[in-house]
Every structure is written in C-alpha cells, then in structure tokens.
Amino acid sequence: MNSGIDKAHILDELARTADLDTLGDTLVVAPHPDDESLGCGGTIAQLCQRGYAVHVLFISDGTMSHPKSMSYPADRLRQVREQEALDALRILGVPRENVIFMRQKDTQVAMPNSLYFSNAVDCIHDLLLIYRPTTVLVPWRRDPHRDHRATWHQLAAAVDKLEDKPRVLEYLIWLWELGTEQDMPEKNEMLAWRVPIESVMDLRNRAISAHRSQVSRMIDDDPTAFYLSPELLEHFKEPRELFLEEPKHEPHYASAQPEYHVFR
Numbered sequence: 001m002n003s004g005i006d007k008a009h010i011l012d013e014l015a016r017t018a019d020l021d022t023l024g025d026t027l028v029v030a031p032h033p034d035d036e037s038l039g040c041g042g043t044i045a046q047l048c049q050r051g052y053a054v055h056v057l058f059i060s061d062g063t064m065s066h067p068k069s070m071s072y073p074a075d076r077l078r079q080v081r082e083q084e085a086l087d088a089l090r091i092l093g094v095p096r097e098n099v100i101f102m103r104q105k106d107t108q109v110a111m112p113n114s115l116y117f118s119n120a121v122d123c124i125h126d127l128l129l130i131y132r133p134t135t136v137l138v139p140w141r142r143d144p145h146r147d148h149r150a151t152w153h154q155l156a157a158a159v160d161k162l163e164d165k166p167r168v169l170e171y172l173i174w175l176w177e178l179g180t181e182q183d184m185p186e187k188n189e190m191l192a193w194r195v196p197i198e199s200v201m202d203l204r205n206r207a208i209s210a211h212r213s214q215v216s217r218m219i220d221d222d223p224t225a226f227y228l229s230p231e232l233l234e235h236f237k238e239p240r241e242l243f244l245e246e247p248k249h250e251p252h253y254a255s256a257q258p259e260y261h262v263f264r
Contacts, residue, residue: 042197048093
C-alpha cells in the first residue's frame, strides 16, 4: 500500500462523527451515475428517512464506461445508466422528480477555462437558487478522476456566486485506490467527518448493485470496459462514509475527537 493510500485511511481514524441533522436539505452532485451510491448512498438514505429533501444532480452522461461496445452505443448506454441511477435512488428514498441529469460528455466534464465551463456553472447556480440546500455533497476536490475534479470546480464556482452559501462536504471515491501524496489534504486544510451508516448498509449495498452495467459483465462486448470489481468495491463495505470540509468556522455539529489534520 502506498503512502497516499495509507494517509487516506488515516482520515478514517481521525474523522469526527457528524450530526446528520445539521446537514438538512441536501443537494448531491455526482460526476457519474453510481458515484452517488458509492460516495454517500448511506447518508442519502438516512437524510431521506429523516424527512429532509434530497436532490441529486448527475453531471456527466456516463457513456464512456463502455466506449467500444457495439450493443450499447452511447445513446443506449446513457439511457441504461440513467435508469440505473433512478433505480438506485428509489432504493435510497429519492423520488424521480428530485433527480436531474446535466449530460455533459463523460471524461470531458468542463474544467475552468474550457468552452462550456461558465454555462455549466450557471446551470448549477440556478439549481442552487431553486433548491436552496443547507448542504451540498460533491466529490473531493483532488479526487484522482479528472471528471470528479471538474465537478468540484463547477460546484465551487457556482457556490461562489451565492450570497447565502450552503455548507459543502466533499466525499471520497478514488482517493483510496488511486490517491497519491499530492491528492491528500494538507495540514490544516480540511476537517474530516464520519457518518455512521450501519442502519442503512443494506439499502446502500442494494443501491450500488442497481448500477448493473458497472458492477457486472452485463455489457460483454467491450474488453476495455470499466468494471467495479469486488476488489474495488471492498472499501465501500465499511459501515461509514467520510467527508472533508473546509474549516471556515469552529465546528459545532459534532462530538469532540482527536486531532484531525492529515500531513503530506
């Protein structure tokens, strides 16, 4: 295990336990269908159970998981992945009317200074004004996947335009397997939070399994296809979800825990 992964697991050891009720109504921003279940499915389920409004925005169309498939060309694959996302979110408690698909091109989600970045930011900004979430969940800003980083940049730029800003928590996807030293939080950069999900593990696991095109060989005519193998899914079996947050103010929504900073 490299030192980047070692330090990713230190986050788990040093995280403070979050009070779910401080999250309130929540917007989940997911780069691809399946990231919502992998990164924060248990948190989504518990928020829905407590009666909070949860909306989910999918940024990309997810069509590059099987780029060489003849049986599932891009349009068909997009429809499959969107239906899988709806099925997963129904399991977690999110109704269809609370789900939005932006359909940016998979692997080409707009980065700052790219042609469509400002348009994407405006769309997210409009949704923030409509839903007025207390909290936004978005991938970690230095996630190794470029679409995840681009998603964070779009959300951050949209939040910057708001006068009344929501709380932003960043969830972890690929920091575990693919993270390097440079991807880790710097000293004093972030607070780490843990959300226990023991009571909804079955729901979260069922939601992940609903993404059949990603966790099985359902599409079998592309040898280059992306596949969430059992090995890749292993750390998602933990009965907790982790989030990072900028320490902009003294936290009042968690129990006291030991020193939380992670050093590069």
